[in-house]
Amino acid sequence: MTTSPEAIRRAADLLFEAATAGRPVAPIRDLLAAGDVEAAYAVQAINTRRALDAGRRLVGRKIGLTSLAVQKQLGVGQPDYGMLFADMARPEALDVSLADVMQPKVEAEIAFVLGCDLDGEQLTVADLFRAIAYAVPAIEIVGSRVANWDIRITDTIADNASSGLYVLGSRPVRLGDFDPRLCGMVMEKAGEPISVGAGAACMGSPLNATLWLAQVMAKAGFPMRAGDTILSGALGPMVAVAPGDVFDVRIEGLGSVRAAFSKE
Numbered sequence: 001m002t003t004s005p006e007a008i009r010r011a012a013d014l015l016f017e018a019a020t021a022g023r024p025v026a027p028i029r030d031l032l033a034a035g036d037v038e039a040a041y042a043v044q045a046i047n048t049r050r051a052l053d054a055g056r057r058l059v060g061r062k063i064g065l066t067s068l069a070v071q072k073q074l075g076v077g078q079p080d081y082g083m084l085f086a087d088m089a090r091p092e093a094l095d096v097s098l099a100d101v102m103q104p105k106v107e108a109e110i111a112f113v114l115g116c117d118l119d120g121e122q123l124t125v126a127d128l129f130r131a132i133a134y135a136v137p138a139i140e141i142v143g144s145r146v147a148n149w150d151i152r153i154t155d156t157i158a159d160n161a162s163s164g165l166y167v168l169g170s171r172p173v174r175l176g177d178f179d180p181r182l183c184g185m186v187m188e189k190a191g192e193p194i195s196v197g198a199g200a201a202c203m204g205s206p207l208n209a210t211l212w213l214a215q216v217m218a219k220a221g222f223p224m225r226a227g228d229t230i231l232s233g234a235l236g237p238m239v240a241v242a243p244g245d246v247f248d249v250r251i252e253g254l255g256s257v258r259a260a261f262s263k264e
Helices: 005-021 037-053 068-074 125-131 153-158 206-219
Strands: 058-064 080-085 105-114 132-142 165-168 184-189 192-198 229-234 246-251 255-260
Touching: 005 037, 005 153, 037 080, 037 153, 058 206, 080 153, 080 206, 105 184, 105 192, 105 206, 105 246, 125 132, 125 206, 132 229, 132 246, 132 255, 165 255, 206 229
Parallel strands: 058 229
Antiparallel strands: 058 080, 105 132, 105 229, 132 165, 184 192, 184 246, 246 255
């Protein structure tokens, strides 16, 4: 079975209306043919176009579902991707408003910033070494327009890979100065570890995830460009957010990053 254009449009409208109103909706997967990932990305594309038409600026991509732990949490078995817009970035120095993201959870990641384009479908890890200008630790604040995080693979893809906001660390590190695969990660709340992991938890290495994304984007005709930020995927399990929470992430060789949330 394939999904009709009318159903794709309806799913996009529901997610767009949920985001606009700030009220989650029921899962949209029943509008799409079972497991129709292509249709889910078509839904995402409609709302991406709406965002661009409204003046939002595309600044990169996020990779989701790269960690086996997160895949287990959500009952899926493959990565996905979503769009990063400039208005999703938050500075470390300011509290994140809970009004800006729906049903927030946090996860620790390595972010790569490109110094040159990643063109062509036959990209290699060597091409990544050439293209990546630097890396920083990152906290992705994921969110869902689907009520109660009741999602399957088509729900999260359609919902821009359950994107929300993100915070980047402030000390850029060159790729050769740390090991993306072996670096350890710990996320703490109030001084207590609540999520731990390592680069290897992200598809064996965050570089593997980033290469997957670059190849997919090039094949789709939307290659990654110089200046783009890539959130390369979770290094450990997601953690739910409550008002007033403060999360500190340390990644070996990269340093630390903090995300603090408002109390209301």
